[in-house]
Amino acid sequence: MATAGTLTLRRTDDDKLREHSERRYKSMMPASDLAAEWYEIAGLCMPQRSRQLVELHKQKQRNATANTRLHDGHAIRSFDILANGMLSGLSSRSRPWRKSKLEDEDLMEYHPVQVWLDAYDQLVNSALGSSNFYEAMLSCYREMSGFGTGAVVIQQHDAASPKFVCHPLTVGEYGIAVGRDLRPDSLCRSFSFDTRQIVENYVADRFDSAVLHWERVPFRVKEAWDKGNYDHRFVVRHLIEPNPAYVPGKLGKVGMPFRSIKWLESEEDKKKFLCIEGYRDQPFMAPRWETIAGEIWGTGRGKVALPDLRALQLSGKRSGEAEDMLVKPPTWGPPAIDRVGMLPGNHTTVAAADMSVGIKPVYEIGYQAVSAVEAKLLRRQQAVDRMAYVDLFMAITTMEGVQPRNIEELARRHEEQLTQLGPVTDRANGELLEVANDRVGGILAARGDLLNLLPEPPEELQGQRSRPTSCRY
Structure with a gap:
């Protein structure tokens, strides 16, 4: 019917x-x-x-x-x-x-x-x-x-x-x-x-x-x-x-x-x-x-950005590892000290003979390493933003310099960036x-x-x- x-x-x-x-x-x-x-x-x-x-x-x-x-x-x-x-x-x-x-x-x-x-x-x-x-x-x-x-x-x-x-x-x-x-x-x-x-x-x-x-x-x-x-x-x-x-x-x-x-x-x-x-x-x-x-099937920005997406997750993982190595590094100590409280306020009881040895980090990294990893992470984030045209849609918010600009300059920037889409x-x-x-x-x-x-x-x-x-x- x-x-x-x-x-x-x-x-x-x-x-x-x-x-x-x-x-x-x-x-x-x-x-x-x-x-x-x-x-x-x-x-x-x-x-x-x-x-x-x-x-x-x-x-x-x-x-x-x-x-x-x-x-x-x-x-x-x-x-x-x-x-x-x-x-x-x-x-x-x-x-x-x-x-x-x-x-x-x-x-x-x-x-x-x-x-x-x-x-x-x-x-x-x-x-x-x-x-x-x-x-x-x-x-x-x-x-x-x-x-x-x-x-x-x-x-x-x-x-x-x-x-x-x-x-x-x-x-x-x-x-x-x-x-x-x-x-x-x-x-x-x-x-x-x-x-x-x-x-x-x-x-x-x-x-x-x-x-x-x-x-x-x-x-x-x-x-x-x-x-x-x-x-x-x-x-x-x-x-x-x-x-x-x-x-x-x-x-x-x-x-x-x-x-x-x-x-x-x-x-x-x-x-x-x-x-x-x-x-x-x-x-x-x-x-x-x-x-x-x-x-x-079409090709989207996700496929084009795949290398940067993978690298971003790797950089994020490395950034977390660098912070952990700086704040909570791996340690070593005498066998007599079985359990050690690593959190603030914890109390660990040790023998007088072990006090001179104590607990020491196995490996230490410089504090500059965290800044270097964070800088690389930021570059990866910026690469993903470019692939996703974030600079296009957030043109005014992310604009450098004193805000606000004049209307003509904003319009010209907008027209120039929209040619990409x-x-x-x-x-x-x-x-x-x-x-x-x-x-x-x-x-x-x-x-x-x-x-x-x-x-x-x-x-x-x-x-x-x-x-x-x-x-x-």
Whole structure:
């Protein structure tokens, strides 16, 4: 049935669709060597982004820091500054960052058109502000900067507010593929649902929650529900791709440019799916920091900064060792003195014969060694800051000299430094913000908000489609 611009099916007669979905899922997931590289990057500068990576490496640790022991947290703070700076510059909640325009720019001169577009922008901005869009963008920018690729799925919400929900993904739990335009057009992912979530989303009737359609799911789901195992987890696989049967202008499933397929990994019936949905707009964004021709996954600052990230942890370890050698050096003494209290206020009882020998350090280092190690550590931190563009986003805070400077000098410094992020902002506009704008606009149209909450569009807008301008720093 078609509801809110989305076609939803539970079962298909195509016995090859499941085989096709499984094959695409396996081919799109990242290779093991790439996942191992992300695992190291996560452990060095983004330990909170590594849940799925830990599972891929068959480890039982709670985060990636179990594989890489952190001795200095400066890199974590540097990449936080980078992500926060990109959010503030590209898509800040506190200032306008998008403005719709028409493909026919001459129509923009008409006052009724401008009035309607302003009302449309207010509606979109209100929908963005009432959702978790900006939280998801921060997560996406953090993934882009560290691992080179970020991903967010936007799903329509039936409630009055929020009108949609954003699902930010982390590396290791999804795969992507690019289309003819070399931009991501397909996404697959794996996640888990507990028994209660599966029943609420796919078993219960959408019009009467008391009616349960158990034929839609495997028997083990009903078995877990009957036994009260509501927290038992089931693995769900999800594939989003262009609809191969798409025919522009047609109704039904052939009129949907994108299709979304979800199925339980444990489902033995190859013709049964949790749902097969059609979308009029791409329901996900997968922006990349930088790519080389032929590459699908992006290269982020985390990979470029790997040598400095490793050296920073080594310098942090050596700095701690130097301080320990200075404050608590290894000691030696006569065998008669078995236990010695080395803490302030402790009392050690020794024989008179041993008092002349006492306890002495085995090896002593000069106090200058600590300063030398700290200076090297500072250089490593500065190298990581340069890789993470901290000097760009903290230009005024870290500026040398008397504050404040004049406005013209600040503007020139800002423009000069922003040239470093020019290609990245262009890619973020094309692969992230423009796709998100189209998806949000499509959701508002499918919900009927464009008809119910906006004034009647002027005659000049008939047949036109609004799209965002280039959003730059």
